[in-house]
Amino acid sequence: MKYVLLVLVIGVAVSVTIELTRSLRTYFKFRGKRIISCPENYQPAAVRVAAGNAAVETTLRAPHLHLSECSRWPEKEGCGQECLAQIQEAPRACLVSTIVNQWYAGQSCVYCHKAFGQIHWHDHPPALVDPLRKTLQWNEIPLENLQQTMATHWPVCWNCHIAETFRREHPELVTNRPAH
Numbered sequence: 001m002k003y004v005l006l007v008l009v010i011g012v013a014v015s016v017t018i019e020l021t022r023s024l025r026t027y028f029k030f031r032g033k034r035i036i037s038c039p040e041n042y043q044p045a046a047v048r049v050a051a052g053n054a055a056v057e058t059t060l061r062a063p064h065l066h067l068s069e070c071s072r073w074p075e076k077e078g079c080g081q082e083c084l085a086q087i088q089e090a091p092r093a094c095l096v097s098t099i100v101n102q103w104y105a106g107q108s109c110v111y112c113h114k115a116f117g118q119i120h121w122h123d124h125p126p127a128l129v130d131p132l133r134k135t136l137q138w139n140e141i142p143l144e145n146l147q148q149t150m151a152t153h154w155p156v157c158w159n160c161h162i163a164e165t166f167r168r169e170h171p172e173l174v175t176n177r178p179a180h
């Protein structure tokens with residue numbers, strides 16, 4: 001009797017672990033902001049999949065994906081969400097983090113010329129500079145304009161972004177020394 005109970009407990013634990021792993025895999029696959037081409041106007045839109053719901057549904061059946069955010073909402077909130085096909089086809093390729101990391105890859109800071117290498121977004125994230133030489137962080141850019149921004153801006157490292165922001169905001173405190 002004791003052994004039967006033990007086997008039963010192990011069996012339940014194994015199936016719970018398998019379901020949990022499947023849920024987490026779905027969650028990590030679909031979390032994060034993405035840029036898709038809106039099938040309604042063929043323009044870029046920034047969307048987010050309801051990854052938490054998809055993860056829960058995974059334990060019951062094949063998840064039915066839907067969006068939790070779109071830059072064209074509330075105006076187009078009742079749309080058929082046909083863009084989900086693009087996300088299912090290439091979930092990683094349309095992730096904002098993938099697109100932005102690819103933009104920095106192989107590039108150097110326009111100020112100090114230091115190569116970017118591996119990007120650490122949680123710690124000193126890189127920034128960018130607009131045509132008017134104002135440096136910006138990515139959270140200041142509307143994500144639906146991502147492609148256009150990457151075409152018109154230049155990459156800047158965190159240190160130069162901080163230095164340039166200080167220079168812009170407190171020009172009276174900055175002394176430009178000629179280079180030796």
Ligand SMILES: [Zn+2]
Pocket residue numbers: 109110111112113114156157158159160161
């Ligand atoms: Zn720099």
